[in-house]
Amino acid sequence: MTPTEPLTGGVAAATALRPPLPVKMVIAGGFGVGKTTAVGSVSEIEPLTTEASVTEVAAGVDDLTHTPRKTTTTVAMDFGCITIDPTLKLYLFGTPGQERFGFMWDDIVEGAVGGLVVVDTRRLDDCYAAVDYFEHRDIPFAVAVNAFDGKVEHTLDEVRWALDVSDGVPVVVFDARERGSVRDALLVVLELALARTEA
Amino acid sequence: MADATPGPDPVGPAPAVRPFLVTAGRVADAAPGRSLPVETQVVATAAGLDALGRLSFERYDIVAACRLPQSVAELAARLRLHLNVVRVLAEDLREAGQLAVHVPDAAATHDASVLRRVIDGLRAVSDSRGVPSDTD
Numbered sequence: 001m002t003p004t005e006p007l008t009g010g011v012a013a014a015t016a017l018r019p020p021l022p023v024k025m026v027i028a029g030g031f032g033v034g035k036t037t038a039v040g041s042v043s044e045i046e047p048l049t050t051e052a053s054v055t056e057v058a059a060g061v062d063d064l065t066h067t068p069r070k071t072t073t074t075v076a077m078d079f080g081c082i083t084i085d086p087t088l089k090l091y092l093f094g095t096p097g098q099e100r101f102g103f104m105w106d107d108i109v110e111g112a113v114g115g116l117v118v119v120d121t122r123r124l125d126d127c128y129a130a131v132d133y134f135e136h137r138d139i140p141f142a143v144a145v146n147a148f149d150g151k152v153e154h155t156l157d158e159v160r161w162a163l164d165v166s167d168g169v170p171v172v173v174f175d176a177r178e179r180g181s182v183r184d185a186l187l188v189v190l191e192l193a194l195a196r197t198e199a
Numbered sequence: 200m201a202d203a204t205p206g207p208d209p210v211g212p213a214p215a216v217r218p219f220l221v222t223a224g225r226v227a228d229a230a231p232g233r234s235l236p237v238e239t240q241v242v243a244t245a246a247g248l249d250a251l252g253r254l255s256f257e258r259y260d261i262v263a264a265c266r267l268p269q270s271v272a273e274l275a276a277r278l279r280l281h282l283n284v285v286r287v288l289a290e291d292l293r294e295a296g297q298l299a300v301h302v303p304d305a306a307a308t309h310d311a312s313v314l315r316r317v318i319d320g321l322r323a324v325s326d327s328r329g330v331p332s333d334t335d
Binding site for chain 1: 240309314
């Protein structure tokens with residue numbers, strides 16, 4: 001549970017502490033799809049919430065001008081972490097998303113090693129923005145269908161077809177409430193990221 | 200909601216107004232690569248801890264909280280400050296020598312050996328928690 005090694009020499013020793021290298025992954029998807037649940041399932045701390053800014057591109061809303069209108073909105077962002085060892089810490093950030101807007105999440109996603117797009121098969125279109133984002137940013141990602149109550153309303157092939165993701169993008173079923181299930185979904189993304197470094 | 204504040208306002212609609220008083224209205228540059236990544240690690244320096252008694256309000260809170268290294272995001276959440284307020288103040292405190300700011304090296308975090316360590320570490324995470332989770 002302790003995020004860092006304990007202090008040995010009192011307060012002054014804090015300056016000698018070398019912070020861990022933070023590795024960041026992003027969990028994205030539509031509103032209420034299970035992002036925060038997924039973060040909370042694997043995080044060693046209760047998920048924290050902070051206010052972050054995202055840029056909204058109001059695509060297709062304002063048809064009078066063809067220039068996308070951008071506005072910056074303050075949203076709540078949930079995150080958690082897993083200490084790998086004293087020198088390495090994995091951070092999981094749940095990026096806020098909503099329908100109708102394409103988000104520019106650069107402020108949160110910059111430097112992330114990979115992304116997990118959480119999907120509710122009853123509301124597939126909620127995750128289009130996230131899928132588009134990771135594709136365009138060329139960030140390794142997987143699509144994780146959240147099996148609410150253990151049920152998935154569409155087959156993975158149907159999901160893949162509907163989202164039109166490339167063959168290289170893994171599509172998996174997981175349960176955001178199950179720690180082992182979320183862990184395995186994150187591992188799929190990390191393996192993908194690793195394979196890219198070795199390509 | 201997005202229509203509430205068209206124009207140059209870089210922080211969006213309230214309730215973010217009050218927090219930015221502490222930065223004298225300054226906001227972190229939102230352009231990629233120009234503001235501190237959310238996972239940036241910050242830790243108080245000896246000078247910062249020595250100066251603690253002379254720091255006020257949010258600056259005090261940040262340096263005091265950073266006796267242990269933590270991310271900018273954790274700091275914002277625990278102190279209930281807007282992320283960009285913490286970014287601005289962290290930069291100030293760094294310039295004053297009171298806070299060490301470790302911006303993550305993207306090349307290091309994307310290194311194959313680092314990814315392998317994360318994978319191995321994550322694999323070691325057990326299927327379920329030691330404590331029973333509440334049902335919902």
